[in-house]
Amino acid sequence: MSRHGRLAVALLAPGLAVLVVFLIVPLAMIVVISFFTYSPTRIWVPVPTAENYGKFFHPYYLGVTWTTVKVGLLTTLACAVLGYPLAYMLARMRSRWLGLCLFLLVTPLMVSSVIRIFGWLVILGKKGIVNSALEAAGLGAMDLLHNVTAVVIGLTELLLPFMVLPLMASIENIPRAVEEAARNLGATPLQLFRRVLLPLSLPGLVSGSLLVYSVAISALVTPALMGGRKVRMLGNLVYDEVLTSLNWPFAASIAVILLVFTVAVMVAYLRTLRALSRRGGRA
């Protein structure tokens, strides 16, 4: 091996070791346990079975899966729609307030989940600000929490920076002159976005979406507190199986299914976007 090769291995080794020990091995263990048999007394016994997966294909669990994917996609969409203008503004900002704006952007990540969600309870709760306003207007209060929308709102707030930061980096790489050239050639603001900004910022949009989606579908605290019993996601299911039912094999199989779903949706998403960008480039 050349000296460079050895140096590269030496530099990569610690990171790889961490990945192998704390990610690959536990993941492999989860896959293995998911094929073990549940035992009420010993949690699991090493008897191979596909029963855990079979159990999953029950309408209830499929419903939870659908909710999870739905929450993930809606959160990603909300983050993209809300985040793009924000990312564009921040990327083009030449003011000394940029630092402060970036700080404000990431504050949701610095606040404890419980406190952050408590804020939403104050706004959306039964006696919350929105309901008080509705009552004052004579419209009567309603349950604004405990539905998919509430969970998506909570997750969007939390995950917006994951969308905005990579998007911002992407947009910063688009020279101003390129935008102006498009305008000069007759593009309306919408056409500029569709034909120039969007295709050129696609890498940022893709990485932002993948980050938001993967964090959203494995969310635990936000759906538990804002969705309650009515909006259950796969993460909550795993949590309950591990800590309440102590059915680890089933929890493991749910985790594997969650992983497969994440990867599947990401691949489908990447394919679609690539196809879209190719078409956007031509037409």
Add this chain to the structure above:
Amino acid sequence: MGLDVQALVKRYSDTVVVGPVSFAAAEGEFLSLLGPSGCGKTTTLRCIAGFETATGGDVLIDGRSILGLPPNRRDVGLVFQSYALFPHLTVFENVAFGLRLRQRPAPEIARRVADALRLVDLAGLEGRHPSQLSGGQQQRVALARCLALEPRLLLLDEPLSNLDLKLRIQMRSEIRKLQRRLGKTAIYVTHDQGEALALSDRIVVMSAGRIEQIGTPREVYETPRTRFVADFIGASNLLAGVVEPSGTTIRVGDARLTSSDASVPGPVTVLIRPERIRVVAPDTAPASGNLLSARVAEVVYLGEDLQLTLEVDGGISLAVSLKATVAEKELTPGTAVGAWIAREDVRVLPSPEARGA
């Protein structure tokens, strides 16, 4: 009709960046905005293109104001200094961009793109991406992208400044030829006086947001109106002098010069172009013009040209440029010579103090 810029002003909060400036370009005219960086030439161009909002004044094309129109509806083609090609599109799609926005039928797009690429000599590179092109080729694509739309007006913002010298000179003659052939009115922003002189029908010389002079290349070079124009365009000897009460002679240091420029007594700036000074034998007695006795202080050989510094009796020094020929071989530092300057080559400009007053 062409372009008419009327008392255009651009102000940022309280700082006036441009103006008021007024100039007009006739149909088919090649007009350059020339000045050092920060003189407002690019801002003026961007006001015409619609990327800056004018604070005051008006911009008319064919007699109609365009200031109310957004950039995409002004129908002026802008070629950027950085080319600003779309990196995700091929050469063909870059040139077709504007035509696609206008939803032209496909055969027309194909034809017009092909025509535009042929104009700039790029036929055959349709499928390449901008990153696969040289700087000169990217420049041509940018030009073709503009020309394909047949805009009313062609705006060029320092389009050659990112090219190397040889290519720059080649491209500038191509741009000029194209512009002549298409008969398009062109506004060309540059800080390179050589480019402006070579390309333009007329030059607008700008400094600190104001117009110093508008004229043909010959006019701004031969008869600059201000010290700034004289200094910025070409090499120059600029000397502080005083017009004597008689009004016929100008005292510069201890020397006296006569000029064909009419002048009123008082302080002035005298401009003498280095190539207009003739180096003669010290004992020549000319019939007319000015003869100053001088000594060669420095000789710089530049191949084609010879650059001399002459110390004239009376404490002035003059830069002189000569065609380098065998005859000048004996010009070595210390040689006593005569510097002969025709009356019409002594230009009288207002002195900087007079201008400030």
